Amino acid sequence: MxxxxxxxxxxxxxxxxxxxxxxxxxxxxxxxxxxxxxxxxxxxxxxxxxxxxxxxxxxxxxxxxxxxxxxxxxxxxxxxxxxxxxxxxxxxxxxxxxxxxxxxxxxxxxxxxxxxxxxxxxxxxxxxxxxxxxxxxxxxxxxxxxxxxxxxxxxxxxxxxxxxxxxxxxxxxxxxxxxxxxxxxxxxxxxxxxxxxxxxxxxxxxxxxxxxxxxxxxxxxxxxxxxxxxxxxxxxxxxxxxxxxxxxxxxxxxxxxxxxGTKVAIAEKTEVDNTPAVDLQPAQAPVQEATPPAESVAPKKQVATNAKPVYKVQIFTSPTKVKSSDKRLKNVKKADFYKDGKTYKYTSGSSTNYNEINNLRRQLSKRFKGCFVVAFLNGERIDLNEARRLSK
Ligand SMILES: [Zn+2]
The missing domain is CATH 3.40.630.40 (Zn-dependent exopeptidases)
Incomplete structure (x- = not known):
């Protein structure tokens, strides 16, 4: 019993x-x-x-x-x-x-x-x-x-x-x-x-x-x-x-x-999407924003909200928009473009650090002869010297 x-x-x-x-x-x-x-x-x-x-x-x-x-x-x-x-x-x-x-x-x-x-x-x-x-x-x-x-x-x-x-x-x-x-x-x-x-x-x-x-x-x-x-x-x-x-x-x-404690298969994070921007907001050159800091629950990665010049390397221009599959954009880091009149100007890289972009220019010059550094403020192209002055 x-x-x-x-x-x-x-x-x-x-x-x-x-x-x-x-x-x-x-x-x-x-x-x-x-x-x-x-x-x-x-x-x-x-x-x-x-x-x-x-x-x-x-x-x-x-x-x-x-x-x-x-x-x-x-x-x-x-x-x-x-x-x-x-x-x-x-x-x-x-x-x-x-x-x-x-x-x-x-x-x-x-x-x-x-x-x-x-x-x-x-x-x-x-x-x-x-x-x-x-x-x-x-x-x-x-x-x-x-x-x-x-x-x-x-x-x-x-x-x-x-x-x-x-x-x-x-x-x-x-x-x-x-x-x-x-x-x-x-x-x-x-x-x-x-x-x-x-x-x-x-x-x-x-x-x-x-x-x-x-x-x-x-x-x-x-x-x-x-x-x-x-x-x-x-x-x-x-x-x-x-x-x-x-x-x-x-x-x-x-x-x-x-x-x-369960086993799950999760796809790894995908690579950053580098197709050129179409009508994209100036993400790399953020507009000044008055966000009260007290409200934020400490976001881990805050994009700089102060308008700082952003540098990129201009690699080529085109009278028409090129496809993201275009050979010239292959393996181009942070590919983007901006419009100047009717011309599409393609760029690589994006940083507020001039030296970093100038180094990238050196690397890219083997592939894109005569490529040069361009500067933007709030998404608008500005004079490079002016940008460097503002950076200081
Ligand atoms: Zn809603």
Missing amino acids: LKKIVILLSFCLTLVVALPFSALAEKQFTLVIDPGHGGKDAGAVGKKAKEKTINLNVALAFGKLVKEKCPEVKVIYTRTTDKFVALKERAAIANRNNADLFISIHTNAVPRGKKVYGTETFTLGTARAEENLEVAKRENSVITYEEDYAETYAGFDPNSPESYIIFEFMQDRYMEQSVDLARCIQEQYTSYAGRQNKGVKQAGFLVLRETSMPSVLTELGFISTPAEENYLNSERGQRQLAQSLYNGFATYYKKVTKHL
Whole structure:
């Protein structure tokens, strides 16, 4: 009898110990990708593009990469077509599916006349800067498209600063993971796509409040800035942003799954995309930005925000735009071009350090005879001597 009890006990104990581990090992990692807006809600609108379309294109391309490179991850979209989905439903999709991660994809805008460049990724929290509160207000105001929104969101008024007091008393137990993911994504926007980094920030987003897993809301760029709109609306821009999101996700995913002890195959980070820029914002010569430092959660890699001259090596010119597969661009580091009248001028390298670029010029002169150093300030070509004076 005693023997039987012991066997039974040890059997139960085995079950208790083994179950959670096997449950963990077998639970499929689920990623919910949320393309912001849709249908009657266009989101921010630029001169030619709409936020809802940019968000959807980038989201689908990002999800496709995850499916290809991490087939063991379950990818769920909150929408895959141009349809309206209520904010609460987006979060509910993630909660119902017991998701491990929620990434909401959006495009930024500021009032006309202002030119702002770059990406920023938010986690749930209290906005300490007016600028961040404005982003939350704009994104939360989509609830007004929903009938009974006052009831559904318990009287939350997206445009009243008072409504945001609730976020001050809120505890986010996934804060640490969310900030980590946001950093991974921001880092990749800069290192992979060369985008200006506006940092990891916090604000009161309803969609993040409703989710019960690590979650971020990322803003791909400013549709209200013409050069950024061109980039966001281009095939190349969307491909680069999707790849940056994938790289950021993969970095985070690798860390998390290692922690759980499961074996996962993750594709290595892709090489930096060096195809020449089309309508690209001056990522290498960032515009001066007044970002209150108190708000940023220490982004790891901040692109210099002071306007400093940027040096490049001009290698050849062409009366027409050349294809990225052109022989002359093969193995050219940081290939780019700028337009001078009707001429396309191709460059290599990009640095605020003149000596570094001058060394690159020496190397390149074997292949491109007569290549020379050119300087830019805020994306505009300036006199080299003037640039060197400004550098000092
Ligand atoms: Zn949005």
